[in-house]
Amino acid sequence: MQLSDYKNSSNIKRAGKINNRLLIAIILFSLVITLLTSAVQLYIEFNDDLEHIHAQFDQIEELHLKPLAEHVWNFYDEMIMVQLQAWVELPAIEYLEVSIDDHRGWKAGIIPQGKTIEKSYNLVYSSPHRNIEVGTLRVIASLNETYLSLTKKLAFILTTNIIKIFLVALFIFFLFHFQVTKHLLHIANFTKDLNLDKSFTPLKLSRKSHPTREDELDKIVLAINNRTQALKNNQDYLEDRIAERTKELEEQKRIAENLARTDSLTGLKNRRAFFEYGQILENQTTRYSHPFSIIVLDIDHFKKINDNYGHETGDEVLIALAKSLNAIVRSSDILGRLGGEEFAIIMPHAGPEEAAIMAERIKAAVSEIVLSKNEQKIQLTISFGIATCNEKRAFFQEVLNNADKALYQAKNSGRNTIRIYQPWAAEKSPGSGEQYLRI
Numbered sequence: 001m002q003l004s005d006y007k008n009s010s011n012i013k014r015a016g017k018i019n020n021r022l023l024i025a026i027i028l029f030s031l032v033i034t035l036l037t038s039a040v041q042l043y044i045e046f047n048d049d050l051e052h053i054h055a056q057f058d059q060i061e062e063l064h065l066k067p068l069a070e071h072v073w074n075f076y077d078e079m080i081m082v083q084l085q086a087w088v089e090l091p092a093i094e095y096l097e098v099s100i101d102d103h104r105g106w107k108a109g110i111i112p113q114g115k116t117i118e119k120s121y122n123l124v125y126s127s128p129h130r131n132i133e134v135g136t137l138r139v140i141a142s143l144n145e146t147y148l149s150l151t152k153k154l155a156f157i158l159t160t161n162i163i164k165i166f167l168v169a170l171f172i173f174f175l176f177h178f179q180v181t182k183h184l185l186h187i188a189n190f191t192k193d194l195n196l197d198k199s200f201t202p203l204k205l206s207r208k209s210h211p212t213r214e215d216e217l218d219k220i221v222l223a224i225n226n227r228t229q230a231l232k233n234n235q236d237y238l239e240d241r242i243a244e245r246t247k248e249l250e251e252q253k254r255i256a257e258n259l260a261r262t263d264s265l266t267g268l269k270n271r272r273a274f275f276e277y278g279q280i281l282e283n284q285t286t287r288y289s290h291p292f293s294i295i296v297l298d299i300d301h302f303k304k305i306n307d308n309y310g311h312e313t314g315d316e317v318l319i320a321l322a323k324s325l326n327a328i329v330r331s332s333d334i335l336g337r338l339g340g341e342e343f344a345i346i347m348p349h350a351g352p353e354e355a356a357i358m359a360e361r362i363k364a365a366v367s368e369i370v371l372s373k374n375e376q377k378i379q380l381t382i383s384f385g386i387a388t389c390n391e392k393r394a395f396f397q398e399v400l401n402n403a404d405k406a407l408y409q410a411k412n413s414g415r416n417t418i419r420i421y422q423p424w425a426a427e428k429s430p431g432s433g434e435q436y437l438r439i
Contacts, residue, residue: 019181023173030165038157042150049146050117053092057119060087060139065121072098072134073125077106084108087139095140098123105135112142183207183217191224196232203228263337265315266322274336274344278396281334281346285389293355293388295345296403297362300381300415302341309373316371317380324365329358344400352388352420359384359418381416383407388420 064083071079084096088109094116095109121137183205190203202225205217261273269277281292299305299321306314318341325343329335334346347355363382371378385407389399406419413419 018184019173019177022176023169026169026172027165030161030169034158034161034165038154038161041157042154045153046146046150049092049143049149053117053141056090056093056141057139060137061121065123065137066126068098068137069123069125069134072100072105072123073132080106081108092141092143092145093139094142095138097138098135099138100135109140111140112144115143115147117141117143180217187217187220187224194228196228196235200228200232266318266337268322268326268343269334269336271336271338274334274338274346275396277334277336278346278400281348282396284348290349291351291389292399293347293350293352293386294399294403295347295355295359295362296338296385296400296407297343297345297359297382298407298411299341300383300411305378309376309378313371313373313378317378320369320371321366321380321382324369325362328361328365333358344403350388352386352422355386355388356418356420359386363416363418383410383415384418385410386418386420 064087068080068083071083080098084098084106085108087093087096093109094112095107097107098105118138118140121139122133123135123137125132125134186205187203203221205221261270261276262268263270284290285292299317302314302317305317318337321343322337325335325345329345330347332348334348336344338344345358347358350358363384366380366382369380385403385405387399387402387406402421406421410417410419
């Protein structure tokens with residue numbers, strides 16, 4: 001079996017899990033709805049219980065505080081306890097306590113554990129002449145019964161709804177499998193085994209067809225059959241188009257590769273192409289012992305031109321220099337732009353003298369380049385670095401680095417100069433080991 005067939009087969013097997021995903025989705029969605037509705041229902045019932053407890057508190061405050069205050073004023077222990085015992089029998093009321101001057105006087109019930117609601121009332125005895133505060137009533141209501149009732153209701157709601165959800169989801173699972181999934185698998189197997197080189201047998205589903213009740217599966221089957229037939233009819237045409245398009249792409253590739261090796265601004269070879277030619281030249285030097293020289297040149301104070309006149313003017317300067325260089329170099333030389341304002345020339349079969357002469361010609365030609373910007377004239381100067389290889393084994397990158405070092409020395413020597421890189425003889429090199437000649 002080929003790898004593509006294996007992947008197709010695996011995809012078809014995974015397609016059978018759509019029923020499982022549908023079942024899980026139905027269950028999860030139903031559970032979320034159940035939890036939300038249950039939470040709302042329980043929240044409403046919880047608020048009703050709280051309102052009922054607060055109603056009992058209000059009843060105690062409105063109807064029973066005044067008689068209790070009179071009993072406390074007269075120290076009627078029996079009547080006080082009768083009232084407290086009667087109140088503690090109320091639903092949710094678990095503990096009552098009457099205290100005088102912060103000392104507990106009478107109490108009924110037990111202080112509950114867990115969540116509670118507590119309220120305190122001042123007991124005021126109304127005498128004919130003034131109102132006298134005789135004590136404090138402390139009432140504690142327990143929420144334990146409320147929470148227990150809500151927990152039982154939640155368990156009942158969840159249990160019944162889970163059973164209903166499971167039964168409905170199971171029904172939908174089997175219904176979807178027999179009505180949709182098995183036909184999708186049949187369609188998938190048909191498309192996997194489809195071969196346009198063989199005779200085409202239209203796809204049919206293993207169910208009764210109803211021309212007047214066409215559904216989505218029938219539309220899929222019709223679309224597959226029509227498309228397959230069209231593919232067979234157009235196969236030769238597509239092959240011709242592919243061949244034609246392949247030729248076009250190859251031509252576009254050739255053009256793109258050429259553009260990738262050309263600097264878009266100046267039209268010269270870019271850094272990539274320049275280094276490729278340098279590598280070829282290195283191999284030829286190693287094989288045939290042909291010398292070559294490299295000239296690296298850089299526009300002096302180019303950043304000031306960009307800063308003072310703008311990058312558009314800087315581009316015009318680069319283009320003008322490139323045209324001048326193209327007109328001067330030999331047909332066998334390799335001219336390229338390394339980046340920014342830095343250019344380089346590879347001169348095959350040339351020693352330092354020929355390279356220096358070429359640099360002087362370029363220097364003279366550049367001095368004649370004059371650009372105008374905002375009624376101001378822009379004149380260019382160039383610094384040059386030259387390095388030569390005339391050994392049997394030489395590395396292009398090494399020669400380029402040496403030329404770059406010479407260019408650096410030219411920049412440090414006042415610019416608009418030419419420097420040639422030469423190594424010292426071993427017996428004359430106690431210092432840096434390098435010498436730069438000025439032309």
